[in-house]
Amino acid sequence: MLFYEFQNSTKIVSGKNSIANIPAELGFFNSKRPLLISDAVLNKIGTVEKISKSLKDGNIEIGYTYTEVPQDSDLEVINKLCKIYKENNCDSIVAVGGGSVIDTAKGVRMLISQNVQDINDLMGNEILKYGIHVPFIVIPTTAGTGSEVTLVAVIEDKIKNVKMEFISYFLLPDVAILDPKMTVSLPKKATASTGMDALCHAIEAYSCIQKNPMSDSYAISAISLIRDNLLKAIENGNDEEARLNMANASLMAGVSFSNSMVGLVHAIGHSLGAICHIPHGDAISILLPYVMEYNLDKCEENYAKLLFFFGTEEEYMNTPKEKRAEKLIEKVRNMINDLHEKTGLPNKLEISDEEIEKVAKTAINDGAIIVNPKKADYEDIVEILRKAR
Ligand SMILES: [Fe+2]
Numbered sequence: 001m002l003f004y005e006f007q008n009s010t011k012i013v014s015g016k017n018s019i020a021n022i023p024a025e026l027g028f029f030n031s032k033r034p035l036l037i038s039d040a041v042l043n044k045i046g047t048v049e050k051i052s053k054s055l056k057d058g059n060i061e062i063g064y065t066y067t068e069v070p071q072d073s074d075l076e077v078i079n080k081l082c083k084i085y086k087e088n089n090c091d092s093i094v095a096v097g098g099g100s101v102i103d104t105a106k107g108v109r110m111l112i113s114q115n116v117q118d119i120n121d122l123m124g125n126e127i128l129k130y131g132i133h134v135p136f137i138v139i140p141t142t143a144g145t146g147s148e149v150t151l152v153a154v155i156e157d158k159i160k161n162v163k164m165e166f167i168s169y170f171l172l173p174d175v176a177i178l179d180p181k182m183t184v185s186l187p188k189k190a191t192a193s194t195g196m197d198a199l200c201h202a203i204e205a206y207s208c209i210q211k212n213p214m215s216d217s218y219a220i221s222a223i224s225l226i227r228d229n230l231l232k233a234i235e236n237g238n239d240e241e242a243r244l245n246m247a248n249a250s251l252m253a254g255v256s257f258s259n260s261m262v263g264l265v266h267a268i269g270h271s272l273g274a275i276c277h278i279p280h281g282d283a284i285s286i287l288l289p290y291v292m293e294y295n296l297d298k299c300e301e302n303y304a305k306l307l308f309f310f311g312t313e314e315e316y317m318n319t320p321k322e323k324r325a326e327k328l329i330e331k332v333r334n335m336i337n338d339l340h341e342k343t344g345l346p347n348k349l350e351i352s353d354e355e356i357e358k359v360a361k362t363a364i365n366d367g368a369i370i371v372n373p374k375k376a377d378y379e380d381i382v383e384i385l386r387k388a389r
Pocket residue numbers: 145197198201266280284
């Protein structure tokens with residue numbers, strides 16, 4: 001590591017009832033009419049109402065509430081929201097949701113701040129200019145994507161059937177609010193799936209070739225929090241302490257990979273999502289131990305160090321140095337099998353030979369493959385997918 005860049009400019013407000021701070025946070029930007037963005041499920045279960053109430057209690061008038069964000073962040077919805085923002089004289093954005101809602105909100109903010117009509121003009125890495133500042137507050141309702149602190153937005157163009165990836169420091173939200181009330185209603189399987197995505201972000205960030213001392217420190221803290229809290233949050237969804245710890249873990253893993261990168265698990269996982277429509281966290285969880293085995297000869301030292309943070313102190317001390325990396329993989333696999341039994345989280349891929357070929361062909365062109373510690377080719381990916389089946 002001879003050179004690195006690191007940025008986490010998002011302010012973090014974390015704690016029980018921290019959603020009560022949203023009006024004050026908007027006040028710091030002199031914002032008075034936010035566009036509130038969320039999805040239909042969160043509207044139905046009352047999460048959106050909790051945020052609306054917090055805003056109204058703080059004398060903030062909501063410019064418009066939109067709760068129809070689809071499963072995948074979509075270009076047309078972003079264009080529509082951009083119009084709604086302008087027509088309703090909004091002056092800020094509050095996003096409440098998982099990765100898709102947050103990425104949609106990032107897209108809307110990008111269009112308004114760059115003052116363009118077509119999002120296609122903004123494709124590519126680091127091409128955005130500072131633009132007009134649109135105050136942007138994010139309240140995540142899953143503990144997994146870390147999108148509340150990442151510089152990435154993935155947006156789908158349904159007409160062209162492509163997923164566009166935007167990467168820019170100007171995509172970083174201004175404020176992330178972590179409130180355990182936002183995740184207590186998350187079902188067990190979704191808690192497991194998103195939690196394993198966060199674990200993978202931290203492990204891949206700690207072992208990819210762009211790792212740096214800052215991203216490492218966030219990754220190891222995230223890993224320990226997941227070790228101590230994921231099962232607790234699954235066993236008792238109302239355990240607010242475990243929920244809050246998982247929200248913090250997900251955020252820290254997000255900061256980590258936003259400043260290093262992910263790797264081969266995500267390269268293959270993105271393709272499994274696009275081709276076989278396997279939920280992101282499920283695909284990542286299934287692949288993680290197999291890719292770790294593949295990477296083992298290049299990552300032995302890093303994986304061995306991570307055993308200290310994912311296992312117990314005794315386990316680390318009692319495992320011979322040359323066996324620690326393998327022990328880490330064994331522990332990750334045990335966790336996946338445990339989650340499979342407790343929540344039904346899949347631990348094997350159900351895909352055909354034909355699908356394996358398609359997924360491997362797409363994965364070799366995914367950006368995440370570039371920073372993987374071991375260079376993987378088509379045959380390597382086919383082999384990993386076959387083992388994971
Ligand atoms: Fe992920």
